[in-house]
Amino acid sequence: MNDMAPVSLPNPQGLVGTWRRFGQVGPVYEIVSVGDARPDGDWMMRVRVLETGEEIDYRLADVLDDPRER
Numbered sequence: 112m113n114d115m116a117p118v119s120l121p122n123p124q125g126l127v128g129t130w131r132r133f134g135q136v137g138p139v140y141e142i143v144s145v146g147d148a149r150p151d152g153d154w155m156m157r158v159r160v161l162e163t164g165e166e167i168d169y170r171l172a173d174v175l176d177d178p179r180e181r
Contacts, residue, residue: 138160155168155171
């Protein structure tokens with residue numbers, strides 16, 4: 112049984128075009144688009160890793176945990 116209530120997150124569209132870093136010392140990434148909503152209220156985000164150009168899906172909750180990059 113899942114006792115977790117759905118999370119309440121900010122509008123993901125407002126993050127598109129912004130830059131963040133995976134943790135304090137990880138690579139920088141750009142948020143390029145909003146993906147699908149998840150049943151738990153989170154969203155999947157499409158991000159592009161600056162170092163490699165690779166695009167991956169990443170949870171919005173995890174994006175919000177990562178520091179902003181200037």
